[in-house]
Amino acid sequence: MKKILSIVLALTFLLSFAACAKDAEKEIPVIGISQYGEHSSLDNCRDGFLQGLKKAGLEEGKDFTVDYQNANFDDATATQIGQNFSSKNYALMCAIATPSATACFAAAEDKDIPVVFTAITDPVAAKLDKGNITGTSDKLPVEAQLQLIRALQPDAKTIGIIYTTSEPNSVSAIAEYKEKAGSFGFTIEAIGITAQAEAVQAADKLIAQKVDCLSNLTDNNVVGVISAILEKTDAAGIPIYGSEIEQVKKGCVASAGIDYIKLGIQTGEMAAKILKGEAKASDIPYETISEYETYVNNDQLKKFNITLPADIQDKAIDALAAE
Amino acid sequence: MNEVIELIVATLIQGFIYALMSYGVYITYKILDFPDLTVDGCFPLGAAVTAVLITNGVNPFLTIPISIVVGALAGLCTGIIHVKFKVRDLLAGIITMTALFSINLQIAGSNLSIGRDMDTIFTAAPTMAIFGGFSLLYRKLVVSLILVIVFKIIIDLYFKSKSGILLRAVGDNATLVTSMAKDKGTVKILGLVIANALVALSGCIVAQEQRSFSSTMGTGQVVFALATVIIGVTIFKRMSFVKGTTCALVGSVIYKACIQLAITIGLPANLLKFVTAVLFLVILIIGNRGKEGGAARA
Numbered sequence: 001m002k003k004i005l006s007i008v009l010a011l012t013f014l015l016s017f018a019a020c021a022k023d024a025e026k027e028i029p030v031i032g033i034s035q036y037g038e039h040s041s042l043d044n045c046r047d048g049f050l051q052g053l054k055k056a057g058l059e060e061g062k063d064f065t066v067d068y069q070n071a072n073f074d075d076a077t078a079t080q081i082g083q084n085f086s087s088k089n090y091a092l093m094c095a096i097a098t099p100s101a102t103a104c105f106a107a108a109e110d111k112d113i114p115v116v117f118t119a120i121t122d123p124v125a126a127k128l129d130k131g132n133i134t135g136t137s138d139k140l141p142v143e144a145q146l147q148l149i150r151a152l153q154p155d156a157k158t159i160g161i162i163y164t165t166s167e168p169n170s171v172s173a174i175a176e177y178k179e180k181a182g183s184f185g186f187t188i189e190a191i192g193i194t195a196q197a198e199a200v201q202a203a204d205k206l207i208a209q210k211v212d213c214l215s216n217l218t219d220n221n222v223v224g225v226i227s228a229i230l231e232k233t234d235a236a237g238i239p240i241y242g243s244e245i246e247q248v249k250k251g252c253v254a255s256a257g258i259d260y261i262k263l264g265i266q267t268g269e270m271a272a273k274i275l276k277g278e279a280k281a282s283d284i285p286y287e288t289i290s291e292y293e294t295y296v297n298n299d300q301l302k303k304f305n306i307t308l309p310a311d312i313q314d315k316a317i318d319a320l321a322a323e
Numbered sequence: 324m325n326e327v328i329e330l331i332v333a334t335l336i337q338g339f340i341y342a343l344m345s346y347g348v349y350i351t352y353k354i355l356d357f358p359d360l361t362v363d364g365c366f367p368l369g370a371a372v373t374a375v376l377i378t379n380g381v382n383p384f385l386t387i388p389i390s391i392v393v394g395a396l397a398g399l400c401t402g403i404i405h406v407k408f409k410v411r412d413l414l415a416g417i418i419t420m421t422a423l424f425s426i427n428l429q430i431a432g433s434n435l436s437i438g439r440d441m442d443t444i445f446t447a448a449p450t451m452a453i454f455g456g457f458s459l460l461y462r463k464l465v466v467s468l469i470l471v472i473v474f475k476i477i478i479d480l481y482f483k484s485k486s487g488i489l490l491r492a493v494g495d496n497a498t499l500v501t502s503m504a505k506d507k508g509t510v511k512i513l514g515l516v517i518a519n520a521l522v523a524l525s526g527c528i529v530a531q532e533q534r535s536f537s538s539t540m541g542t543g544q545v546v547f548a549l550a551t552v553i554i555g556v557t558i559f560k561r562m563s564f565v566k567g568t569t570c571a572l573v574g575s576v577i578y579k580a581c582i583q584l585a586i587t588i589g590l591p592a593n594l595l596k597f598v599t600a601v602l603f604l605v606i607l608i609i610g611n612r613g614k615e616g617g618a619a620r621a
Contacts, residue, residue: 004558004573007606011580015334015587016327038593070592075540076341076547077582077595079533083333084586088326102436102535107333109439109534110459127436127534166428166538 029064029091029275034081034104036097037073041138041244044260045096045118045267052268056276064091064275075099082107092116092271095135098126105133114274114281118267119260121169123286134274134284136267140243141292142176144256145215146184148294149241152254152306153213158187160211160238162202162222162229165192170219177215196221203229207236214240216247216255226250239304248295248319253304255295255319263289295319332464334583338576339467340528341547345555345571346478347521348548353556353567355514356494357405360416360545364423365397365519367541369526371431374536378437383444386527394523395516397423402512424538433538443531463532470528474521475568481517490514522548550603551575557610577606 033049035042046068050060058064067090071078082103085093093108093115095101101117105128108115117128117135128135149156161177163170174190181188189211191202199222206214214233216222222229226240230251233240242252266289273279296308296316308316344366351359369390376386397419405415437443444450445463454462481487492500493510500507522544530536555574559565585598 007558007577007609011577011584012331014584015330015580035592067589068592069586070595072593072596073539074543075533075537076337076544077586080334080337080579080582081586083337084330084583087329087333098434099537099539102537103533106533106535125436126434127438131439166433168433 028062030088031064031066031092031094031271031275032081032085032088032090032104033066033068033094033096034078034085034100035068035070036078036100037070040246041260042096042119045264048261048264048266049094049096049118049268049271050264051261052265052270053272053275054268055265056269056272058272058275071100071103075103078103079107086111086113089113092275094118094267094271098128101128101133101135102126105131108132116267116271116274116281117286118263122172125168125172129286132280132282134270134281135286136263136270137286137288138258138260138263139288140173140176140217141256141258141289142173143180144292145241145243146177146180146186148254148256148312149186149213149215150184151309151312152301153239156186156212158189158209158211160189160191160206160209160214161217162191162193162199162206162214163217163219164221165194167219167221170217173217193221196224199225200228200232203232207232207238211238213238216240216243216252218243223247226252234303237304239300239306242295245293245295245317245319245322248297249322251297251300253297253300253306254316256292257295258289259293262291262293266290293317295322329460330583330587332460334580335576336460336463336467336532337579337583339464339471339572340532341525341551341579342471342572342575343474343528344522344525344544344548345551345575346474346568347518347525348545349552349555349567349571350478350490350514350518350521352549352552354491354494355511355518357412357511357515358416359401359515359518360413361397361401361419361423361515361519362416362522362545362548363541363543364420364427365394365522365541366526366529366544367427367536367538368397368423368430369394369523370530370536370540371427371435371526372523373527373530374435374437375431377441377443377531378435380441383442383447383531384449386531387444387524390523390527391520394526395520397523398515398517398519399512401519402515405515406508406512420541424541427541428538431536431538435536437531437534439534443534444528445531467528467532471572474524475566475572478517478521478568479566486510486513547578551578554578554603554606554610557607560610578603581606 069081078100086107093104095104095117097119104115115133119138123129178188239253242248242255244257248255294316351357373386401415401419404410489510493507497507551574555570559570581602585595
């Protein structure tokens, strides 16, 4: 019995001690950052978020301190991180990616802690659009992408897209593509797959259908085998448009993509408004990113004999030269 | 001080609702000696069914029996695959778990959130009528405590019944069951049915507590549940009067406390799992010490 008591007491003491240790610095508001896991896009969001706060005139260590946690891609851990922040009554929670945002928002259900999220594709479907919550969405810039394809291939008629039927982000992106393609004079040939192994087969089918180009979503199954798909499309003379810079580096001709650092900065500026008391999270509607970058792969463009129109040439970022 | 109490209460809530799953894994792993991987698919199954029902306006209390039934069906599948088709225990669980991943996607899509305008068992009228004076956090504590105790009592009583005693015999001494003219296969299936019903129940409550289902929420749950059972059993090793369900319950709370502690200590975020692992090791070492010769037996 003694043994059990000692374990329970030790855990309680440690918890209290660790919690109180942070208590001393209470006068400065604390921002709890809950990130689902570490990968380059999400890390960029966090960097950007801190830059955004700085840009808005808030200084770390003086105007706020940061408690950064990541859930190592585990939903149950994300839950406990949210509860940790909520118990400590932090001034604001910043949640990066949907599972973390859901967890933080649930933990703050009966509290008045504002939650600011980023890197969420569809805040409405995730029910994160109402309440003391706001943030930025990383929804694909479908319209900008269609515009880019039209500018680079003025004669193109059909765009082929491969997508995973179980990824909600992909399904909603396909719907948007189909809805908007008509106004740019395109038709969409979409092939749904259920596993990564089917992606290359789907590419074969699109090549056989003689589509004018392929466009990618942020679909993990497709992006995972993009090199194998590129090999086939390059041989068939069909260019692929990527959804972010990494795909362009691998051989997609161009992409209208999100700069996650900029997305983070936009989020940080929203958080700064809330911290300064200029606005309430519940009154700020969530935002989608206001500007997109155009990334190009000059080697691939040359291979397909595509010349960049002057206006795109000016703003385009050479993906191969980017760090 | 207030925040420390809140932190402890929040940790207890997590420990309690996940303990329902530990009960189930205690039955398969400790009693039946069956490493049941169905858990990773069955836990989100309960959550998926619950999220769909609640978003469609079904009474949240009804989701509890429904989750129990769907979980039982999942256990039945694993049981039949193993006993009737003679597939190895690990593989039988893997087959059901894999199939459930697709089934969960079919039921709820890859993510489904329960909006705040929808009531859960923590906010529905009957709960508010009794515990309306409490804040949400304490309401969650009371409701999850009631659930975890009610199901503990039911399981403990069941173990004393004739069927329950047979179940315990199958893991220890299968020959005895056969000599009593009982089919040990049927008993095994029954054990899997009960265990997975509890696992899905846990998923049901977690979905309501978190107001969301995600297709990835089941990943690693079987490892979690096994760890809780082993921690609990190790700590109470020298106290034979302590029931298995108590071990599972205490193990679950300790596990969640370790994670919360690792978060609170505030080491670099990527070390979280490492810190958790060290805490487990320390607890298991303390649990294994004690009277002389204790370590040798561990």
